[in-house]
Amino acid sequence: MRMDRTLAWACALCAAAVAQVKYEDILAGPGANWLTYAGSYSGQRHSPLRQITAANAGSLVPKWTFHIPKANGLRTSPIVYQGMMYVTDSNTMYALDARTGRLVWEYRDTRAKKTGVNRGAAILGDNVYFVTADVHLVALDRRTGAVRWQTKYGEIDKGLFSTAAPLIAKDKVIVGVAGGDTGMRGYVAAINAHTGEELWRTYTIPAKGEPGSETWSDLHDWGGAATWLSGTFDPELNLLYWPTGNPWPDFYGGNRAGDNLYSCSVLALDLDTGKMKWYFQFTPHDTHDWDAQAWPVLVDLPYQGKPRKLMLYGNRNGFYYVLDRVTGQFLHATKLVDNVDWASGIDANGRPVLVPGKDPTPGGTRACPGVMGATNWPSPSFNPATGLLYIMTLEQCDVYTSSAKEPEPAKGFSGGGVGRSKEEPGQYVLRALEPTTGKRVWEYRMNGPVSAWPGTVSTAGGVIFSADDDGHLLALDARTGKVLWRYQMGEVIAASPITYAVDGKQYVSIASATAVWSFGLFEPQPPMSPPPVRVVR
């Protein structure tokens, strides 16, 4: 009888029509909501919110902190929809009240076969999506955390695991695979957002006999080119732009003669079929682990007097690139960091002009950039008002050694190693670049222990948010790079910030090593008494 009453009550609670997240909502870009890892398909990570300005950023205060149990080195970039925030850690997703940080629900896959970092969630309809470390895509009900479906899209015994935030493009969830430093074969896959069915899969290393396979010796099945990060998307061209990882073994190329296509590249893939329309390889036959795991930022700007669809790409190999994203044509490159010595420049075809003697050797070879790269996974941002690209860079050199040992997949072998001089620890520098030339407009040098990797978010309020390698969240003037505000978070920061609004108030959120934080402008709090609670039978 009680069940009948319960159902009757439930049916009486008829709520207003439920607002689902539509593809068009993501297409519209960020506003109060932040619906995809980079905020928009362009990867510009720029928000039109302007409540926080250069004039008032000095009065930012922390609003809440949510500690994630057992977290260690969070990389998650939150997404926010209608006041609910979704953050991820290894095999776990949390839904939080974005105004208070209160937990609404959590989903924990306790039986996953691996643990590892996770970069974030995606949202479409009533589903939120994330990947488990052991290569499952999970669709959860955004409201309740209920499992809608779970799809395995890769095998861990093939050296794979997963770290990236999925990307929603129309009705597809685009996912990738990690693991390129110990042997695996990378790919990008599209999965039906409603059913979990895999629709296409494009490998980042051609199979034997396919065009491009001649750029490898016999490592087609284990040569790496992982897809650690998600990519960006041009809806008009219907093209996904996906970065690929380094070839394996990382530091020894003797058993993989050739350019090793399509490692260290950006791939332009047709959304409907996965077919590669073009590719651009930044570092042919890489031997320094300079994968292309950075964000392809899409902008429409005049280039040499003509409007052009461009792709901006700060690369780990030390160079900054401008490509035509319709055709993949190389347009321009310049040094992203000062410390680049393995190539004297980039030629007219976009190929590095090599400096001899910079390959790793058994005894060690000093080369710049260092193994962490001139930039890496932290998100750059582009502010249309200032016309500047903001990108975290690292000035560093390393000593690279190699080993000609026969490569054995999934045994932790990477073909060598890396050492670093105590006298040359390196330095993080946040740089603002003129996008079509790469010319530096301002830079902010950091002086911490050179252990971090924070990204950036740009706002229409003229404020850039990022962090330094000493645990500070920073607000910087988008035009000048002056520090407007700082907050010591007490932990290493290796994630990218976002901004969102709830109830007309703008927030900035970022993950530190073990917690998710949200900041907003100071508001005096009026005295309050908690509402009375009556417990009834």
Next chain:
Amino acid sequence: MKSLIWMRLAAGASLAAGALVAADVHKPKTPHPAIGDPEAIEAGRKLFSAGCAGCHGLTGEGGRGPKLRDSGMWHSLDDEALFKTIKFGIPNTEMPGSNQPDEKVWQMTAFVKALGSPAIEAPPPGDLRRGEELFWGKGGCGGCHGLRGKGGKYGPDLTNAGGLRSAGFLRESIIDPDADATEAWRKVTLALHEGGVREGLLRNRNNFSVQLQDAQGEIHLVPASRIKSVTLAKSSPMPADYRQRLDRKEIDDLVAFLSRQSVRPAESALARAGR
């Protein structure tokens, strides 16, 4: 070269984008053969009944000694630590050491482990088809609980019930919904300062905000500044009379069905044996 900090790591690229992950990858140890073995668990059950159940209860429900099932306490013990606790006891407490050879201690360890294992790994016997019929029919479970996108949203989703909860927990939740003392999922009514009420199921609350879920499953995040008063049901909206609604065999079948609801397949020898 003296001035170099060498980082010849197993994965030399461990400072690279994703390779930081490689060091985090969990590699489980190979368990003792008794863990998950149906015969060892059955032998362990008999030993447990004779030597341990007096304090811990026949199914680990607790009594004079702590609850061993879903207690959260021994979850932090790995197999080795659990074995040592059973073999040597806990000094200065009433928990004595077992006077048994290692083989038998491992059998008891396997049994205690199975008590709190996810149900899918130690699934109880039962008629699964009948259990499914009960879930969607006579039991009325699907009216409130969801399974893989079907069913209701007025109670916890059960798609991964067997992958998360032990069979004992599932059984207890059916026959005594209030055994789990959490407030979540109870009916809550908020009287608002602006007038009117908002009703739903409680997901979370403190003195400064309430998060509730309405009949459509939608979440409402309500700050305390809008709330005049909170009325919270004392007990779970789930019926408490399943002992009367269903007979013992039907409850067994329902638990057996729920035990097999998992987003991942079973892996233990026990589950593979079809028990």
